[in-house]
Amino acid sequence: MRSWIILVCIFLGMLYSCKYDNYNEPESFLTGNLIYEGEAINLGNGDVIIELWEDGWQTKNAIDVSVAQDGSYSANVFNSTYKLVIPSSQNPFQTIVNEITDSDTIIVEVNGDMHLDIEVLPYYLIQDVDFSVIARDVSVNFSINQILIEDSKSIEKVYLYINKGQFVDLQWNIADASMEAGSIEDLSSVTLTVTVPELTPAQDFVFGRIGLKINGVEKMIFSQVQRISF
Amino acid sequence: MMDRISYILLLIILLGGQACQDNRFLNEEPNDVLSEEQVWSNQTLILGLLADLYNRIPEYQTIENWWNFSDFDEAFGSAYSDYWRQKNTQWNYDEWAFNWDNYYTYLREINLFIQKANSDLADWLDENDRNRYIAEAKLIRATLYFEMVKRVGGVPLITEPLTYDFSGDPTYLEHPRAKESEIYDFILSELESILDYLPNDVDIKSRATQGLNLAMSSRVALYAASIAKYGVNTPEVSLPGGEVGIDESKANNYYRKSLEAAEKLLKSSIYSYELYLEDQEDLSSNFANIFLKKTNNREVIFVKDFQLQSGVTNNFTVENQPWSGTEDMEGGRMNPSLNLVQSFEKLDNTFELLQVADENGDYYYYDNPTDLFKDRDARLMGTVLVPGSSFKNKNLDIWAGYILSDGTVISGDTYGARKVLPDKNEEEKVVGMDGPINSLEFTAQSGFYCRKYLDPTTGSGQRGVKSEVWWVRYRLGEVYLNAAEAAFELGDKSKAADYINTLRYRAGFKTDLTAADLTFDRIVHERKVELAFEGHQLWDMKRWRLAHKVWNGDKVDLTQKPWKADEVSNRVYALWPYKYYNPGDENDGKYIFKIVLPAEVTGADYFRMGNYYSYISDEVRNNNPLIVINPNQ
The missing domain is CATH 2.60.40.1120 (Carboxypeptidase-like, regulatory domain)
Structure with missing residues (x-):
């Protein structure tokens, strides 16, 4: 019995000593x-x-x-x-x-x-984002604002991504719609529509946002994530 | 008491004296290490050193690293431990990088070998032997530099063993990265300088030969050329110091070198390599046999060899044999994708998609599942085991279930699951022993198994036996493709067509392609179908700067244009056969096919600009501040 108590004390002592062995955590x-x-x-x-x-x-x-x-x-x-x-x-x-x-x-x-x-x-910002829903079709209307006029780069493509959860981008999506730059007529009013696929487990909302791909630039700029109910 | 202590003391003194007497102890020759002089006085030991250097040649996708084939769109990894490969989206920047300590230690040992072979230690050797050893070591060194430059671009070019002088200041050992083009130039000039010292013997497969030298030159020059030519499409993938990227003006010169080396091997009468063509009747088996037959094989140039009962065998067949006929408790881990299978042309030189359904979406019915693949490039059946074919005289059992007239599917969730069909009383098999069943490992989840490199010898599928099929690193088929590509890029389309047609003839094509048919898409396509599962895909896609287009991260459907070089193909698709169940109907018992996305495929390959040249770790750059970082990372 006594040896047990001694062992436990040593163990507790070891735990206590840890405090002194280690560095402080970043504060x-x-x-x-x-x-x-x-x-x-x-x-x-x-x-x-x-x-x-x-x-x-x-x-x-x-x-x-x-x-x-x-x-x-x-x-x-x-x-x-x-x-x-x-x-x-x-x-x-x-x-x-x-x-x-x-x-x-x-x-x-x-x-x-x-x-x-x-x-x-x-290079660009996506603004005036307006989502609308008809049945399972999620539509979005938005404008593209070119910020960098000097040293500018052209648009390659715009995407509408939707996802079940709130992370939404190229890699995190369940469906997307896209439009090549050549098909964009008016930068101040672009419309994209995507149909929400069957979701398992069923849910009556998705998260969506717009992504803009610039020519010769790999990473996209996005609009704010929005929750869309349908 | 006193007595005992003095006895002990006396004993210690006596023992001490004993130990001192024998001064041979300190001069004894170690019996577990061989000295330089010993090694370099015996041909067998020199060969042993060389064998070690050969054995350490770095590679990427091989039959020993077959799981890497399922990292891209060529194959699906049908094992629990490989599912992440199809869920995974982007690659880290340090993917395909290498461990600098390992590679430069290896390089130092090659340099030491060359230094010793040139020193007076080796003076006693016959001049031819000595030159051959040096030439072999230089070829291995060139191979190592090729492997490094493919992965990270220009690296420090070290051709002498470096030695630290213990002065406390190691900065004189720091070398900056050479230009990418300088590394390619070094490899090509080394190869040229050693050509005559290598043997010209078509039967030497696992050591360097003149054939290997020329085949390698054509490949290396082709890589450099296409980086120079197609690098202009990705101006951001370059460094101001030239460590990454090659100037466009150099392209044609490299293409000429590639063509020259390839043509020397193909045309010069002193070389007796030729395409393997032993079985005119069954061109598919003939194609598979290129990789299986070790005797009278004049196509294979350089291999990593294996031998049964020697301890040097490979597991490829054990791990990839069809599950229905498995000789052990595993198999079927790598399934060729539909993306690859549908790329094989019809024998009339047209690209027809597999005829699964008509324009209304009604399925076509096939008596035998192999009928779907009829009249196609013989290389298809030589590369892939399709539903309805057999392996080791056992028929494969690939079908995903019964489909009823209303489209309902009856299937099971284990290998060969049994259920009662409508209007029947007894249980029967409702899914093949080989699946395909989603998420069940070892089934043909893509609908196909791999045939290339699969060993048909009895016992090759047993863990206790394994396989002695060799890994082909260079073969003449590739040299034809190199020559065709180089000729095409130099504007000589008819010559390019000649070389490609030679290969296509062996694949069963009767109508030649004309010069006008030849396009860049054709070149890319021909390499894809000829060289599938031979470890070329990643490097080819990188040098053509196609990787970021084909694996762009967009989740797109299976391409309808398999002939197009830059068509997006970043998710592995499957083709599942079903048996039609409708007793009394004329189609009862026939097969239909569905194109499906396997459940485990949740990601889409995303190759970023920063993946073209892999990340060089902070540690390397801390040790040598002269090393610059690769672009876009």
């Missing part, structure tokens, strides 16, 4: 959005990555932060100074040159929870 949250003129821009799930680099270590490995489909990001980091970079990998926007670093690198001093919106220049 601060760095959150924010990718924005244009104050509005968050919408992207594909995990399409865009933000890299956080911390100087002063022997080897360099970035902390990769995925940007969510609504343009927000969140990273749990240590208090320190980071260099924030959005790698130029086929993103549907251009980064803005930062005045302090004279490049697209942004220096972020994290000391406690912090909110940082990052201003970017999207």
Whole structure:
């Protein structure tokens, strides 16, 4: 019996000691959005990555932060100074040159929870989105607004994606409709229609949004996800 | 007490003295390591070194890595452990990358071999032997560079073993990435320089020969040429330093080199390679036999060989044999897709889709399921086991169930499940032993099994026996295709047609293609059907810059245009036969076919621009800051 008690005490002691062996967990949250003129821009799930680099270590490995489909990001980091970079990998926007670093690198001093919106220049924005439903046909009317006039790129295709859940993009969808750029007559009023397939288990709503593919740019820009009942 | 301690002390001193006496101990030759001098004084040991280098040649899709065939649209992975391959959508940027430590260690050992073979250690060797060893090692090195440049583009070009001088500053060992074109040029010039030192013997298959040298040159030059030519379609896939991307102006020069090497092998009378054509009556079996027959096979140029009862055997047949006739507890893991099957032409040179239903959607009825595939390219039946065919003299049992006149399907959820049909009293089989049954592993979930490389020898399907079918790395059929493509790109369409027609004749085509018939689509198509399951698909799609178009992530239906090179094909489709059940009806017992999307196919392949050249890890770039990152990642 006594040896049992001793063993348990040793075990408890080991648990307690863990507190001293390990590093502190990262204490601060760095959150924010990718924005244009104050509005968050919408992207594909995990399409865009933000890299956080911390100087002063022997080897360099970035902390990769995925940007969510609504343009927000969140990273749990240590208090320190980071260099924030959005790698130029086929993103549907251009980064803005930062005045302090004279490049697209942004220096972020994290000391406690912090909110940082990052201003970017999207090639296009999808606006005035208006969904309507007839039976199982989901229609949407929207306008396309070209933001970057200089250094512009042409539109390749527009898509309407719908999904059962709230993640909606190229990879997350149950049905889509699309239109080639050549068929678009009026950028201020484009209409797409998709029929909702049979859903198992049955549900009387879907989530939908528009995606715009730019020529020579792989990742799409989207409109806000909307819940559509039918 | 004192006595005992002094005894012990005395004993220790005596033992110590004993140990010191024998000073041979410190000079003893190790008996588990061979010294350089020992190795390089014995031909068998030198050959052993070389065999090790051969054995480590990196590859991607092979009969030992057959699951990678189901990563794209060629095949469906019909095993629980492979379903993720069809659910998966995009590939990570580090897919198809390699471990730099492993590859550069391997490279260092090749460089050491070449260095030693050139040193006075090898002076005693016969000059021909010595030159052959060096030539072989250089060919292996060229192969390694080819494998690296295909995966990540230009890499540091190291041709001497590097040695650290322990000065505390290793930066002098850092080398930047060479240009992609420099790597290709290095490979081609190396191959050219060693050609005469290699043996010209059509029977040598697992060591380097002149035949391999030329076949490899034609492939390597063709890759470089098409990257130069088709790279203009993807200007974003390039780096300013040329580590990725080749200048367009170089394309024709590479195409000429490719054609030259291929034609030397095909036309020069000193080389006696020829297409395998032993069975004129059954061209499909003839095609399958290219990969099975090891004697009198003048088509195969270079292989990874296997031998029964030697410990070096492969599992391909065990894991992919038809389930209905399996010799063990598994099989049928890789199912060729309908996407591939419908790509095989009719023998009148037309691309006709498989005739499943008429324009009203009414099914056609077939007495025998193989009738659907009649009069097609012989390579279809040589590559794929279709419903109604047989393997090892056992008929396959691929049918998905009974279909009634009102369209109702009666089927089961296990291999050969039994149920009572309407108006009958007894249970009978309502689905084939080979399925197809959704989500049931080892059934032919695509409706097909693979024939290429499947060993018809009795026992090859047993885990205790396995198969000695070899893995063909280079064969003359590909050289014809290389020559055709290079000639086509250089504008000589009639020459290209000649080469393609030679291959097509062997596949049963009686009408030749004319020069006017030849298009880029034709070239792409011919490689697809001739070289399916031979590990070419990914690299071909990359070099033509078609990968991001064909695997674009859009969930599209099965293509109606299988002849079109850039047609989207990113989901694996299946063709399921059903037996028609309607007693008294003239069609009772006949087969109909349905085109279905297997339940496990939930993703669509999505090849991103950043996948063209795989990611180089942070670790590599930390160790060598001169390494630049690949584009679009």
